[in-house]
Amino acid sequence: MQKRCAADAALAPGRTWQVVLALGYGTAWLALWFASYQLNLVVGISAWFPAAGLTFAILLECGGWALALPVLVSLMANGSIWPLTAWPSYLAASVLPPLGYLGAALILRSYSGGHGPTRFKDLHRVAAFLGASAGAAFFAALVSTYLFETAGLLPAQSSVWAVVLGWWIGEFVGVATIAPLLLVYGVPWVQRLRQVSLPKRSSWRAIVRLCSGHLSFQLALSVGVVVLLFWLPSHFSQTQPQPFIALLWLPILVWIVVTHGVRGAVLAVLCFELTIIGVLLVFGPPALIWQYHLVMTAVAILGLITAAFFHEQAYNTVLFHDLAEISNDLLWEFDADGALRTLRGQLAATIRLHAGTASANWLRFIVEQEQDTDWVAVRQALSQRQPFRQQVLLMALPGRDQPIWTRNSGLPMFGVAGEFLGYRGTTTDISDHKTTQTLQKKTEALLQDYNQTLEAKIEAKVEERTRALAEASLRNWRLANYDTLTGLANRNLLFEHLRKGLQQSRRQWRLLAVLLVDLDGFKQVNDMHGHDAGDELLRQVAVRLRNSIRASDTPARLGGDEFILLLPDLERPEMAVTVAEKIITCVAEPVSLGTTTVSVSASIGIAIYRPESPATLEVAMNLLRQADSAMYAAKRGGKNGWRFAEQPGDS
Numbered sequence: 001m002q003k004r005c006a007a008d009a010a011l012a013p014g015r016t017w018q019v020v021l022a023l024g025y026g027t028a029w030l031a032l033w034f035a036s037y038q039l040n041l042v043v044g045i046s047a048w049f050p051a052a053g054l055t056f057a058i059l060l061e062c063g064g065w066a067l068a069l070p071v072l073v074s075l076m077a078n079g080s081i082w083p084l085t086a087w088p089s090y091l092a093a094s095v096l097p098p099l100g101y102l103g104a105a106l107i108l109r110s111y112s113g114g115h116g117p118t119r120f121k122d123l124h125r126v127a128a129f130l131g132a133s134a135g136a137a138f139f140a141a142l143v144s145t146y147l148f149e150t151a152g153l154l155p156a157q158s159s160v161w162a163v164v165l166g167w168w169i170g171e172f173v174g175v176a177t178i179a180p181l182l183l184v185y186g187v188p189w190v191q192r193l194r195q196v197s198l199p200k201r202s203s204w205r206a207i208v209r210l211c212s213g214h215l216s217f218q219l220a221l222s223v224g225v226v227v228l229l230f231w232l233p234s235h236f237s238q239t240q241p242q243p244f245i246a247l248l249w250l251p252i253l254v255w256i257v258v259t260h261g262v263r264g265a266v267l268a269v270l271c272f273e274l275t276i277i278g279v280l281l282v283f284g285p286p287a288l289i290w291q292y293h294l295v296m297t298a299v300a301i302l303g304l305i306t307a308a309f310f311h312e313q314a315y316n317t318v319l320f321h322d323l324a325e326i327s328n329d330l331l332w333e334f335d336a337d338g339a340l341r342t343l344r345g346q347l348a349a350t351i352r353l354h355a356g357t358a359s360a361n362w363l364r365f366i367v368e369q370e371q372d373t374d375w376v377a378v379r380q381a382l383s384q385r386q387p388f389r390q391q392v393l394l395m396a397l398p399g400r401d402q403p404i405w406t407r408n409s410g411l412p413m414f415g416v417a418g419e420f421l422g423y424r425g426t427t428t429d430i431s432d433h434k435t436t437q438t439l440q441k442k443t444e445a446l447l448q449d450y451n452q453t454l455e456a457k458i459e460a461k462v463e464e465r466t467r468a469l470a471e472a473s474l475r476n477w478r479l480a481n482y483d484t485l486t487g488l489a490n491r492n493l494l495f496e497h498l499r500k501g502l503q504q505s506r507r508q509w510r511l512l513a514v515l516l517v518d519l520d521g522f523k524q525v526n527d528m529h530g531h532d533a534g535d536e537l538l539r540q541v542a543v544r545l546r547n548s549i550r551a552s553d554t555p556a557r558l559g560g561d562e563f564i565l566l567l568p569d570l571e572r573p574e575m576a577v578t579v580a581e582k583i584i585t586c587v588a589e590p591v592s593l594g595t596t597t598v599s600v601s602a603s604i605g606i607a608i609y610r611p612e613s614p615a616t617l618e619v620a621m622n623l624l625r626q627a628d629s630a631m632y633a634a635k636r637g638g639k640n641g642w643r644f645a646e647q648p649g650d651s
Helices: 002-043 051-062 068-078 084-111 123-151 160-194 201-210 214-237 243-282 286-326 375-384 431-449 452-481 491-508 522-529 531-547 574-588 617-636
Strands: 330-335 340-344 388-395 404-414 420-429 511-520 554-559 562-570 591-593 596-598 601-609 642-644
Touching: 002 051, 002 068, 002 160, 051 068, 051 084, 051 123, 051 160, 068 084, 084 123, 123 160, 123 286, 160 243, 160 286, 243 286, 375 388, 404 431, 431 452, 452 491, 491 511, 491 554, 491 562, 491 601, 491 617, 511 574, 511 617, 522 531, 522 596, 531 554, 531 562, 531 574, 531 591, 531 596, 562 574, 574 601, 574 642, 601 617, 617 642
Parallel strands: 601 642
Antiparallel strands: 330 340, 330 420, 388 404, 404 420, 511 562, 511 601, 554 562, 591 596
């Protein structure tokens, strides 16, 4: 009984905040509805309906369980304009539009893997959001207009389809303006509030900082530009300003998107829409309402799409830069004259370029040697401006005492007009491999020169030297690809097998499972019995893991007490569950560590790759993240168990 009371007391602050947020949502919804209703009375048509954005935002974030809240406030608002005699239409007008938005929200949540596109940083998801918003807004406009006409609330001279079109645009602009703002700013803030009993002062300061500094200047400038564009014609030429002149504000929108991304874009679009509403009330005659509608719709759509586009471009640039920095190859680029422009990668750190060679001709570093090289093929490809791949060259790079053997690939670059811009490509140091080949050739040449009396001895020495080189090469390869403690594959070999496994799954149209295994209780063994005992425990667990899987499966150690198992060629996800349960059983068996015996358990996260997904690096990394999240879910569920990762497309 005491535990239950303590639990209720712990949940009380969360329930209090839920009530506070619900009241705040209802108050904001009613305030926006009343403001838009008064605006519609002034201009004679539905110019803007921001309450629809509140409805769509909460349904998109929370799902169907939050439907009651927009329906309730809609009943409260519509009660002030609907006569009691038309109560069936009144109920339908309060329930059906939120249901339409709920359908669009559920479609978007399913498309986004159970969550709405709350970050608006993916161009495809933004397009899906805009399409779903337009469809739901049209449904709401069509239903509401029909019910108003049935109840006799539409003006006699009004065209039904004109009312539907105006209502549709008003609803869509409200959703495209308010919903992104709430999902980008409001939802993260609410999530922070749910983690504490009361909001800290720093939380309020963080909200104030959102609109401070450079962004506040940009927003103020954008509002001032729009007002100025409408004020100048009416003040100097005494003519009515044309609404489409407001589109001259779009360069400022692009400026804000480039400097502040999606967060700045949603604020800028809101400021623009509010400014247009103000301009409409002050300058714009009702006869131009359709033009104002088009301007507001265009800005709402372009704002979100532009923000998503620039974010994708920035993400791809950062991704390329990071991959270039960690690559073991030399990534280079030279212009049409052959002058070097870019050098990146780990190999670039060993090259010392001084003022005289910083922009030197790339061909200057190539040793024009035809024997044992592909110099002739590379020279021909360069002259014809064709790509070349995996060509062996001898290069004298700055900072190196001797020329090195390299394997090179390059692609020509062309401009929009087809003009030649240069080449970009990669260079890999293969000197060690080439030295081994050269040594082997020299040894074989010596064998041919010796007479038959010494042939046996020479052959034995050559074999011994070759075996030593092979063993050294194999030893280096194992050091680079296998964990020295457990003998399992390390990260390098794991990622290579994962890449090949994804490609094989797509070719054979079979499933691939990623199992992330984390030992429960390993830290206690380390702390109580020492690191030597912990190392022995890891070695024995590795043996058990290897004995629990097929020969075609890949066991690997990520580090610490975390292991990864790749299970290719699966027919059903349940086959991965069978392996997981087998591992949980074998790991739980006691482990003998000298004079003592210890026991640990395993928590396993399972991620499934399906062949309809692309076999890309992003998908591979996402599988590892999903397995990691599922493993932590298994730990939270009591440890010594397994959990499936939530897959994209699951509702």
